[in-house]
Amino acid sequence: MTQNRHHDTAAAILPLVGGAQNVTSVAHCMTRLRLGLRDRSLVQDERLKALPAVMGVVEDDTYQIVLGPGTVARVTPEFEAMVEAAGAGAGAAPPGPTAPDRGSGPMAAEALAARGAALRAERKAKNATPLKLFLRRIANIFVPLIPALIGCGIIAGLNGLLVNLHWLPGVTPALAAVASGFMALIAVFVGHNTAAEFGGTPILGGATAAVIVYAGVADVEAFGRQLSPGQGGVLGALGAAWLGVCVEKWCRRRVPESVDVLVTPTVTVLVAGLATLFGLMFLAGAVSTVTGEAADRLLSHGGAVAGFLLGGLFLPLVMLGLHQALIPLHTTLIEGAGFTVLLPVLAMAGAGQVGAAIAIYCRLPHSTSIRSTVRSALWPGFLGVGEPLIYGVTLPLGRPFVTACTGGAFGGAFVGLFNQLGTDVGSTAIGPSGWALFPLLDGNHGPGRTVAVYAAGLAVGYAAGFLATYYFGFTKTMLTELDAAPAPPADGGAAPADRVAEGT
Template sequence: MTASPQTIAHQVLAHLGGAGNVASVENCITRLRLPVADQDLVDTAGLKAVDGVLGVVEDQTMQVILGPGLVDEVADAIERTLASGADSAPATHASGTDSAPATGASGADAAGTGGADTADRLQQRGADMKAAQKQRNRTPVKAFLRRVANIFLPLIPALIACGIIAGFNGLLTNLVQNGTWTWAAGLTPILTAIASGFMSLIAVFVGMNAAKEFGGTPIIGGAVAAIIPFAGVADVTIFGTELAPGQGGVIGALLAAVLAAYVERWARTWAPRSLSMLIVPTFTVLVVGVLTLFPLMTVAGWIAEGIGVLANQLLQVGGGIAGFVLAGLFLPLVMFGLHQALIPIHATLIEQAGFTVLLPILAMAGGGQVGAAVAVFLKVKDASMRRTIKSALPAGVLGVGEPLIYGVTLPLGRPFITACVGGAFGGAFIGVFNQLGTTVGSTAIGPSGWALFPLTTGNEGIGAAVAIYGFGLLVAYVAGFLATYFFGFSKQALAELNDPHTDAAIADSQQGAAQ
C-alpha cells in the first residue's frame, strides 16, 4: 500500500534538503514542481526511493512524478508545511556523499555497488544520463522554454475539466439533435456555458501567469491581456483596419504580459516611492495597453493564424509521413527539453478550433514506449528489472512515461530507439486519417495514453476520433513491441542482461556510481 500523502510530502521535502530549501510548490496532473535554492542539498536517489514516487526529473525546479490524484494531495500537504514554516530534516544521504541507487520498484536501497542487481544499476545509468542531459539543457533558449511552460502548466487542470465537459456536451448535443434524448435540450446550454467560460478568458489567465513568471505583478499582466478578448476592441480601427475580439489569442496575451512585466519593473526605477502605487500600474497598463492594440494584436494574430494553417496543412498534405516523423521524434524532444515549445502551439490550436490535432499524434510516442517495455519484460529474465517494469507500466499506459524511459528503455539504449519506432507507426496511422479528412484532436493539453480518451474529439465527431485514436495506440503498442522484441537487443547484450553473474553490460555506469 502506498504511504499516506502526508508521509510522502514529509519524505519528499526531506530529500529535497528540507522545507527551507524549497521555495514553493506547484503541480500539474501527474507531477510536483518544486524550485530548490541549493541543488547540492537534493538527494535524488533517496527521492526516487520514496514510496509512491514514479520518477524524478532533475533541474533547478525539481519535478517529482506521483501520478493523477495523489499529486494533488501531496501538493496540498507540502503547501501546508511550507506555509506553517515547519522544516523537514534533510535526508541522511546528503549531497556530496555516496548513496546507493534506488530500486524504483520496491523503494529499497540497493545492497551495495558490488551486489546491486541489474535493474538497480540500469536505473543508475538512466539517472546519470538525465544528469548529463540536464547539464546540456542549461542554455538560454531552453531556460526560456521552461519559463513559457511554467506559464501554461497551471492552466492544464482547468483545460482538462472544461475539455471533458465540452466533449460530454458534444455527445449530448448529438443525442438531442437526432431525437434520442430530447429531454436534455435544456441541459446543453448550461454545459456550454460551463465549458466555454474559461476558454473565453484564457488570455487573462495566461497574462497573469506570464507577468508573474517574468517578474511583474500578475493582476497587471491580466489587465493588459484582458484587452484581447474584450468585445469593444471591434470598435478600434488601426490605420483603417478593424481589430477583432480575441485576435492574437494566447500568443498576444503572452507577449503583452511579458512586455508589461518589463515596463513595470522599469517604471519602478524612476517613479517616486510615495506615488509609485498610482504611477507604476497606470503607466504600465496605459503604455502596454496601447501597444497591445497595436501592433501586438495584429502581429500575434498573424502568428496564431500561421500556426493553425501550418499544423493543418502539415497533416493534410504530409499525412502518414508527417505523423511518423512527429511521433517518432517526440521522445528525443522530451529528452532535450524542446517539447515545451509546443505548449503555446497546443493552446493556440485549442483556442482556434476547440482541439489540437498535434497532441494525439505525439501521444503515440508513449504507446511505443509501453510496447517496448512489454517486450523487455518478456526478453529480460532479471527479476528486479521485471518488477520495475510491472510497477512503471500502469503509469505508462495512463500517459506517464518517465519511469519507463529513465528506468528501462533509455539505459538499455536500443529499446529506446525501438520505442520511438513504435510511436512513429502509431503517429503515421493517425496522420493518414488526417490526410483523408478525418481529424483527431484533443480538447486539452497534458494527458496522453488512455487518459486522453475523454478529451478526444474531431471534425467527424467524438466516436470516430476515439476509434482512430484507440487503434493508433494499438498500432504503437504492437509496433513498439515487435521492434523491441526482434531488434531491441544484440545477442551479446541479451546474454549479459540475463546472466546474473555478468556485469559487463553495466560496468561503466556501476563504476561511475561508485565514484
C-alpha cells in the same frame, strides 16, 4: 483513508529531500511535485525512488518527483502544509522506508537507475542554453493552465455528446457556458502568468491582456481593419503582458516613490494596452491564423509522413527541451479550432515506449530486477506517465529507446494518415496522453470515429514498439550480460549479478 495516504506520502518525502529548511519552493504540474532546494546533496535519491507512491524523479531547474496525475494535486498541499508548519524542524516526518529487496539480481535495475540519473544530469546541462531557458519560461506560463483546460475540455466533450444524442436540452446550454467561459478569458490568465514569470505585477499583466477579449475592441480600427474580440488570442496576450512588464520596470526605475502607486500602473496599462490594440492584436492574429492553417496543411496533405516524423522525434525533442515550444502552439490551435490535432499524434511516442517495455520484459526472463522495474512503470506508462519507463528502462539501455521511438513513429503515421484522409483526431486540452487522453478527444466526425482511430493508433504504437524492440533492441552481448541466469545454489558459486551492457 485517502487523505491519510496522501499525508503519509508527503511525510515520507519531506525528510528525504533534506527536510523543510532545505525546501525553497513548492509547486506541481500534471504529474510532478516540483521542489526548489537549497542543497541538492541532502536529497536521498534511492530511498526517495523506493517510496511506493514515487514513480521516478527528474532533475531540471527544479527537483521533480513523479507522483502521477491526480495524486500529485493531493500530495502537494499536504507537503506545503508540512513545510510551512515545520519552521525550525518541528513536525519532521520519520525517515522513509529503505530500498526494497528487488530479488536475486538487483544490480541491473540499480545500474539502469544510475545511468538514467546520469543521462538526466547530462540533459540538464545541455538544456541550460538561453533558448531552452526561454522556452522553459514559456512553459511555466502555460503549465498552470492545464488543469482548467482539461476540466473544461471534458465538460465540452460531455456537452457535445448530449447535444448529438438530443439528451437534456435544458442542461446543455449551461454546460456549454461552463466549458467555454475559461477559454473566452484565457488571454487574461496568460497575461497574469506572463507578468508573474517575467518579474512584473501579475494583476497588471492580466489587465493589459484583458483588452484582447473586451467586446468593445470591435469599435477600434487598426491597419485599416476593424478589430474583433479575441483577435491575437494567447499569443497576443503573452506579448501584451511581456510589454507591460517592460513598461512597468521602466517606470519603477524612474517614477518617484511618492507617486509610484498612481503613475506606474496607469502608464503600464495605458502604453501596453494601446500597443496591443494598434499592433500586437493584428500581428498576433495573423500569426495565429498562419499557425492553424500550417498545422491543418501539415496533416491533411502529408499526414502519414508528418505523423511518422512527429511521433518518432517527440521523445528526442523532450530530451533536448524543445517540446516546450509546442505548448503555446497547442493552446493556439485549441483556441482557434476547439482542439489540437498535434497532441494525439505526439501521444503515440508514449505508446512506443509501452510496447518497447513489454518486449524488454519478454526478452529478459531471468533479469528479475529489470522485470520488476518494468512491471512498476508499465501501468503509469499506459496512462501517459512516461518518465519511469524512459529514465528507468529504455533510455539507459540505449537501443530500446531508439526502437521505442520507432514504435511512436508508426503510431503517429497511423493517426496522421487518417487526418490526411479527412478524419481529424484532436484533443480539447493539453497535458494527458495514453489512455488518459480518451475523455478529451474531439474531431470532425463525431466521438465514435475519433476514439476508434486514436485507440487503433495506440495499438499500432504498442505493436510496432514491441516488435522493433524484441527483434532489434538488443545485441547478443547485451542479452548475455543483462539476462544471465543465477547459478544454481548446489554449485556453491555466487549467482552472477545482472549487469548493464556498456555498448548499445
